[in-house]
Amino acid sequence: MQITRRGALLSAVTTFAIIGRARAADTIKIGVVTPLTGAVAEPGRIQLNSTRLAAAKINAAGGILGKQIELLIEDDASSNPGAVLAFSRLAQNQDIVGFIGSIRSTQMNAMAPDMLKLGKPVMFGGTDPTLTHQGNPWLFRCRPNDSYSARVLTNFCLTSLKLKKVALVHSTDAFGTGGKNAMLENLTKAGVTPVLVQGYTNNQPDFTPVVQAVKQSGADVLTSYFTNEPDCAIFARQLRQLGVRIPWVGSPSIISPVTTGLAKNALYGTYGIADFVEDSNPTAKAFANAYRAEHKETPDSGWTYDGMTVLAKAINDAKSTEPAKIREAILSIKKFAGVEGEFNFDKNGDGLHGYNIVSNNNGKIDYKEHIEFTD
Amino acid sequence: MSNFLQLLFNGLGIGAIYALVSLGFVLLIRAASVVNFGQGEFSMLGAYLLVVFFNIFGINYYVSMALSIVIMAGFGVIFAYTTYWPLRFRGGLPVIISTIGASIFLENLVLVLYGPSSVQIDGLFDADGIQIGDVFLATQYLSIIVIATILVVLQYLVFEKTLLGKKLQATSQDKEMASLLGIPVVFMILITFAYSSAMGGLAGMLVAPLLFVSVNMAGIIALKAFAANIIGGYGSIPGAILGGLALGVIETMGASYISVPYKDAFAFAMLLLFLMVRPQGLFGEKISEKA
Numbered sequence: 141m142q143i144t145r146r147g148a149l150l151s152a153v154t155t156f157a158i159i160g161r162a163r164a165a166d167t168i169k170i171g172v173v174t175p176l177t178g179a180v181a182e183p184g185r186i187q188l189n190s191t192r193l194a195a196a197k198i199n200a201a202g203g204i205l206g207k208q209i210e211l212l213i214e215d216d217a218s219s220n221p222g223a224v225l226a227f228s229r230l231a232q233n234q235d236i237v238g239f240i241g242s243i244r245s246t247q248m249n250a251m252a253p254d255m256l257k258l259g260k261p262v263m264f265g266g267t268d269p270t271l272t273h274q275g276n277p278w279l280f281r282c283r284p285n286d287s288y289s290a291r292v293l294t295n296f297c298l299t300s301l302k303l304k305k306v307a308l309v310h311s312t313d314a315f316g317t318g319g320k321n322a323m324l325e326n327l328t329k330a331g332v333t334p335v336l337v338q339g340y341t342n343n344q345p346d347f348t349p350v351v352q353a354v355k356q357s358g359a360d361v362l363t364s365y366f367t368n369e370p371d372c373a374i375f376a377r378q379l380r381q382l383g384v385r386i387p388w389v390g391s392p393s394i395i396s397p398v399t400t401g402l403a404k405n406a407l408y409g410t411y412g413i414a415d416f417v418e419d420s421n422p423t424a425k426a427f428a429n430a431y432r433a434e435h436k437e438t439p440d441s442g443w444t445y446d447g448m449t450v451l452a453k454a455i456n457d458a459k460s461t462e463p464a465k466i467r468e469a470i471l472s473i474k475k476f477a478g479v480e481g482e483f484n485f486d487k488n489g490d491g492l493h494g495y496n497i498v499s500n501n502n503g504k505i506d507y508k509e510h511i512e513f514t515d
Numbered sequence: 516m517s518n519f520l521q522l523l524f525n526g527l528g529i530g531a532i533y534a535l536v537s538l539g540f541v542l543l544i545r546a547a548s549v550v551n552f553g554q555g556e557f558s559m560l561g562a563y564l565l566v567v568f569f570n571i572f573g574i575n576y577y578v579s580m581a582l583s584i585v586i587m588a589g590f591g592v593i594f595a596y597t598t599y600w601p602l603r604f605r606g607g608l609p610v611i612i613s614t615i616g617a618s619i620f621l622e623n624l625v626l627v628l629y630g631p632s633s634v635q636i637d638g639l640f641d642a643d644g645i646q647i648g649d650v651f652l653a654t655q656y657l658s659i660i661v662i663a664t665i666l667v668v669l670q671y672l673v674f675e676k677t678l679l680g681k682k683l684q685a686t687s688q689d690k691e692m693a694s695l696l697g698i699p700v701v702f703m704i705l706i707t708f709a710y711s712s713a714m715g716g717l718a719g720m721l722v723a724p725l726l727f728v729s730v731n732m733a734g735i736i737a738l739k740a741f742a743a744n745i746i747g748g749y750g751s752i753p754g755a756i757l758g759g760l761a762l763g764v765i766e767t768m769g770a771s772y773i774s775v776p777y778k779d780a781f782a783f784a785m786l787l788l789f790l791m792v793r794p795q796g797l798f799g800e801k802i803s804e805k806a
Contacts, residue, residue, distance in 0.1 A: 179631055312776045339776045343735060345532070345726050348525035349771035349778065352518055370633045370727050381644060381651050382521065402635045402727050 167210035168203065168461070170195070170451065171230035171239040173251070174444075178218025180244070187265075187444040188213065189435055191240055193427070194448035204455050209448075212236060216247060223247040224254065231258045237461040238451045240444055242266060243283075252276055260463045261454070261470060263447030272488040278463070280470050282443040282450065283415045283480060284492040286315075290322030292413050292495040292511045293389055297361045298330055300497070300509065301387055307336040307359030309350060309375070311367040319365035319391060335359045342368050347375040351382045362388040369393055373402035380406045387411065395498055395505050397440065410500050411508065415480050416442045417496040419507035427479045442479030450476065450483060450491065481510065517649030522767050528656030530763020531663040532725075535718035536733070536740035537747070537755035538670060539711045544750040545674070546683045546707035549599055550611050553618040554715050555737025561587050561716025562723040562732065563625055566634050576637065580720055584713045591712025592705050599708070626730050633732075638724035659721050666714070667756050674752065683707060735779070739766075742786040748796030757797055761785075 172191055175184030195209040203209060212233065214226035223242060230236060231254060241255075241264030242248050248266040255262050256276045264271070269285040297303050308323055310316040320337065327334055336357035340350050354362060362384075366372035372393050379388075388410040393399055395412035416439075418428040424442060431439045453476065454469035455461060473491070476483040483491040494512030498505050536558060543549045561583055568579035598617045602609045644653040674680035685693040686703040694700045719733060726732050740755075743762045747754025762782050769781035789796060 182630075341776055341779060343731075344778070345722070345736060346525060346529045346767065348522060348767055349775050352521060352771055353775070356518065370729060373633075373635075374726065381653055383651065398632055402633055404635070 166207065168205065168207045168455070169210050169212055169233065169236045170448070171227075171233070171236040172211050172213045173216050173223060173226045173230065173239065173241055173247075174213060175218040175222075175242075176213075176215035178222070180218045183243070183441065184218070186439050186441060187243065190427075190431065190439060190442060190445040191448050193431060193434065194445040194452075197430075198449070198452045204452050205459065205461070209452070216242060220247055220250040224250050227251045227254055236260065237455065237463075238466060239263065240447045240451075241279075243441070243443065245271060248279070252279065255279065261451065261466050263444075263451050265441075265443040265447070272490050277467060277489070280447075280450070280485070280489045280491060282447045282478070282483075282491050284495050285490055286318060287322060288493060288495055288513060289391060289413055290319060290326050291513060292497065293323060293363050293391070294326040294330060294332075295511050296389055296411065296413075296497050296509075297363060298332065301361060301389075303361035303387065304332055305358060305360040306332060306334045307338070307354050307357050307362045307386075308334050308364070309336075309338050309340065309354065309362065310365040311371070312339040312341050313367055315367050316365040323363065323365075340371075342371060344371060344374070347371075347378045348382070350375065351378050351384060354379065355382060355384050360386055362386055364388065364390040364394065366390065366393045366399075369396055369398040370402060372399045373406070376403040376406040376410075389413070389497075395500060400500060400503060400505070404503070407500050408502050412498055412500070412505075413495045414498050414505075415492070415495060416440065417498055417505070417507045420496045420510055421477065421479075421481065423477045424479045446478040446480050446483070446491075449478065482512070518771075520650045522771050523764060524650060524652055525656065526764035526767030527760055528653065528659060528763070529767065530760035531656070531660045532718065532722050532736060532759075533740045533743045533762050534756045534759025535659070535663050535666070535721065536715065536736055537743040537759045538666065538752065539715040539718065540741060540744050541750055541752055541755045542670075542707055542711040542714065544687075544744075546687045547599065547704045548607065548687055549614070550607070550741075551614045551711070552611060552737075553594065553598070553614045553621065554711070554740070555733035556618045556621040557587065557591075557712050557715025558719030558722070558733040558736070559625065559728075559730065560590065560621065561719035562636070562728045563629060564716065565720045565723060566636055566728050570634065570636060576639070580717075583720060584717055587716030588709040588713040590716075591709040594712060595705055595708035599704075622730050629730070631730065633727040633729040635727055636723050639721075655721070655724050662717075662721065663756070666717075667752065671752055679706075739782055742782060745786055746789045746796055748798035751796065751798040754796050754798035 174188045175181050195211055199208045214229050216223035216226045238260055239262040241262045243265035245266035245268035248264050248271050255278050261278055261280060263280050263282050265283045267283055267286045269287045272279055272281055297306055310320040336353060336359055338350055338353050390412050392414055394410055395414055400407055418424050427442055427445055428439060454466050458465040458469035471485050474484050481492045481494060485491050494510055496510050497508045499508050539554045543551045564583035564586055565579055568574045568582055569576055598613045599610055602613055638655045639658045640654045642654050644651050682698045683703050685698055686700050690700050739762055743758035744755050747758025765785055766778050766782045770778035
């Protein structure tokens with residue numbers, strides 16, 4: 141008999157399925173789609189470590205419904221096709237009760253139809269607001285979505301800094317334009333007309349025209365949505381060289397280690413918004429310490445830890461692994477202290493509704509305040 | 516007024532960068548009739564070598580630059596043997612495709628070796644710049660303008676006033692005839708590749724402190740430099756310089772006074788305009804001579 145590839149694959153799948161069945165009773169299986177290779181493998185590694193850390197902690201405390209957690213991990217290769225393939229592989233395993241999805245909205249969008257078809261809860265980190273607003277009941281977000289970033293930026297400028305002559309610099313890509321629109325909406329609501337709204341295209345070698353526009357606008361505070369870190373760093377340096385010293389509050393790229401490492405002192409004294417900040421709450425601190433103890437490095441994200449913890453709590457609360465019951469239990473989680481903040485799930489599946497403001501204190505990122513919204 | 520002067524200075528600064536990279540293009544066009552789409556990657560490699568020597572090995576900045584330039588010259592010879600030599604009798608197009616292939620290979624090679632993160636590197640001088648009234652002259656831009664000027668003069672003298680330059684030009688115009696006249700054609704072509712590579716590397720090292728060092732740092736610059744080359748006159752040295760400077764100033768002014776998001780569009784609109792109205796460019800008479 142000739143052994144074809146398809147035949148070999150089929151028998152392998154069947155074997156695994158049988159093994160899976162046999163072991164099904166012993167563990168609670170959680171599927172994890174994460175980048176292990178490709179462009180974002182580095183943050184992927186930290187996210188996977190965090191998931192494992194949460195699973196180990198839960199297992200040590202008795203597991204879920206008295207059973208130990210078993211993580212089944214698939215590599216999404218940092219790409220949309222990779223993510224779809226990874227999820228479909230996991231979806232074949234009927235013993236998996238829930239999933240940890242992706243931090244990238246584009247990959248979540250790619251996997252969402254299959255997730256809807258499968259009908260099991262997926263904890264994810266992508267911040268595109270529409271993901272939880274397109275009628276897919278199985279997506280549960282463990283990071284604040286982008287509609288909150290503009291609200292927090294506006295709120296911080298107008299209320300905390302008490303500055304109203306706002307200049308806005310944004311990338312003209314989808315992320316930057318979305319941010320700009322949300323900012324304009326929020327500023328208009330507060331009765332403020334920005335003195336400058338300036339778009340730029342990504343990957344610019346020189347930002348002189350943008351800097352000059354900020355300089356001449358008479359703004360007393362600068363807000364920004366930079367997509368690429370080098371762009372933010374080049375702009376920062378030219379901004380300082382050309383003598384602009386007004387307070388600057390930026391989207392998360394302004395405090396990423398890559399940007400602060402490139403721009404160095406040009407970014408000292410600026411503010412940024414961040415979902416995960418070690419000093420923002422005791423849970424985050426405990427997580428960061430536990431992570432450091434095991435991996436000898438400081439984590440820059442904690443949403444997978446929250447995703448695993450929230451999912452485990454929901455299954456325990458539901459006392460069942462039935463998807464509909466887990467969903468109900470997740471949606472009724474309120475005032476749950478997570479690493480990224482206090483989880484209060486709304487009907488759409490968004491768990492977090494605020495951001496942290498941090499400042500760049502001579503290269504060290506300091507926690508300043510947390511701005512939370514209840515509506 | 517100070518706004519205009521500031522834009523003018525920074526426009527000239529970025530224009531000088533285009534001019535430097537454009538010079539690398541011109542050399543290969545003139546001496547080997549090769550349009551090298553790997554020119555941007557020469558700059559990227561030069562910048563990474565500087566990172567390796569200065570940031571990692573901690574060697575003196577200027578020594579690191581000199582070492583990198585020498586290595587880049589050697590690399591140019593390897594590039595010539597692998598990318599150009601096997602296809603030298605196949606006409607222009609196969610060589611162009613081959614240089615595009617080489618550029619993709621080099622980009623991915625560095626990506627594998629060094630990863631996707633950008634790297635910060637110090638400038639030529641510690642001082643950030645000079646403040647004159649409301650106008651800030653950044654040291655790195657000043658250095659680029661000065662070095663570009665020196666190189667242009669040197670290159671012009673070599674090509675137009677020396678025997679070596681004449682031999683290089685003869686090689687470019689008719690390899691068979693040059694060979695009959697006893698000019699070592701192969702050697703001439705190798706010299707050009709080595710010099711062009713070293714020059715591209717130097718341009719990369721000069722822009723590295725401004726743009727940071729990353730795999731795709733030179734992509735848009737190489738594209739604009741090529742446009743500068745067409746605007747200035749295909750294969751013309753003064754043309755490459757003037758084209759580069761004009762491109763830098765026009766896109767900076769256009770961005771500031773008309774629209775920032777259309778900054779790149781101004782550069783390429785200028786290219787289109789020249790292709791329609793004056794396809795031979797500003798200093799284009801050499802082409803008719805060659806034809």
